Amino acid sequence: MLETRAYREGQLNFPKLGKLETLSAKNVWLYEAQSFTPWLAENLDLLGEALGIGELELKSTEVPAGEFRLDILAEDENGNPVLIENQFGKTDHNHLGQLITYMASQRKDATAIWIAEKIREDHRAAIDWLNAVTSDGFDFFAVEVEALKIGDSDPAPFFRAVAQPNNWSRAVDAKVAADQHLAEGHILRMAYWNSFSEFLKGKDPTFSVRKNNKDHWHEFKIGRSGFSISATINTQKKRAGVELYIHRDPFKIAIKGLEKDRTKIEQEIGATLDWQELPGKKASRIALFNYDVDVTDENTYSDIHTWMLDKMQRFRVAFGHRIKSLDLDSEHAQEAL
Structure with missing residues (x-):
């Protein structure tokens, strides 16, 4: 009424x-x-x-x-x-x-x-x-x-x-079932990243993860615009990864500049890296993967977290000062693309 x-x-x-x-x-x-x-x-x-x-x-x-x-x-x-x-x-x-x-x-x-x-x-x-x-x-x-x-x-x-x-x-x-599967994927990734967030607070608060991240990756700053450390998980391939992601590198100047110091970089990180120029893309990446890990099993979180943080810290030390000193001759042209 x-x-x-x-x-x-x-x-x-x-x-x-x-x-x-x-x-x-x-x-x-x-x-x-x-x-x-x-x-x-x-x-x-x-x-x-x-x-x-x-x-x-x-x-x-x-x-x-x-x-x-x-x-x-x-x-x-x-x-x-x-x-x-x-x-x-x-x-x-x-x-x-x-x-x-x-x-x-x-x-x-x-x-x-x-x-x-x-x-x-x-x-x-x-x-x-x-x-x-x-x-x-x-x-x-x-x-x-x-x-x-x-x-x-x-x-x-x-x-x-x-x-x-x-x-x-x-x-x-079966859309409802498909949506449920997608939601389950989101829930699994959110659970992992939320756990990693708490792990970082206690082990290295200089890194932080946003809450309820549904993506299979999370990026961390490394001290220069256009560059980031990216941590990744893949539930299907049972794989975790850490990489230096170069967002704007269409002419591959940055990755080639870093690759000149490849031997020392890999010695500092303690592993052979996957140097991906990604032809045809603006981006490039330098990655390290940990295979045969089950990121859906909470009992494995501690081991994966420990490996991931260790490699993130090593990437920051090995690449941090090098990317700051990179002389990108065509940097402005790259950023305009």
Whole structure:
């Protein structure tokens, strides 16, 4: 009764709502090769989550494949290749042919993802046909990409699958189970990082972890912008890692400069490192991994924490002064890219 009276007298305060605006990918990223593909390579988790295919790990970009180059080569949680081809505008026959060529070279289970602003109807039908006639384990997706924003908010990417594997209907029917699995992954990672956070408070408070981190990595400052120590966990591969991550190194000046001192660096850290220039990416990394560890088992936390902190401290000592003294001749050009 009071609500009715308030409505009549105009006393109700309605929530302020914004208008959802759709933006084309071209309006947001401008260029496919120079902007969208590098951005997607850095944000494969968004694509994996949108398609329900789990975590994707970047392997390389602009990968030679015969006369063509694959935009992005990734790997799914089972270690199988994921081939990603991007284009702006409407899909065309050339990109369809390239996608088939890429998949024809695969000798084990693989997933192909064709991303465009608009998937033509005949190309959607072609992807459906490929999913129907190819062997189990070879999956094709056709995905439209755009961006959404409300008012003055930053645009948010939006991926929509318009063609998917034949068994995808079962996956859609099992969305609740898939969401539960994703949530379980988040819970496992949060549990690990929260435990590591408490461990650091007692052992080395110069490092700190944000609470309830759901990602498979956490970055720590090392004294120079664009560089960080990154601690990583991978529940599927049973792997923990520590790495120096160089965010802006498109010409690989930084990693090559550090590699000149590789022998001394590896002696100081006490292990052989994986020096990854990541061709085609702006970033580079120098990593060390600890295999056959179960980050889902709380009983193993102490050992993993101890190993991780030890390597983080060694990385800070070995790389800290070296990155500060790096003479990056094209540093300003790199940061502008």
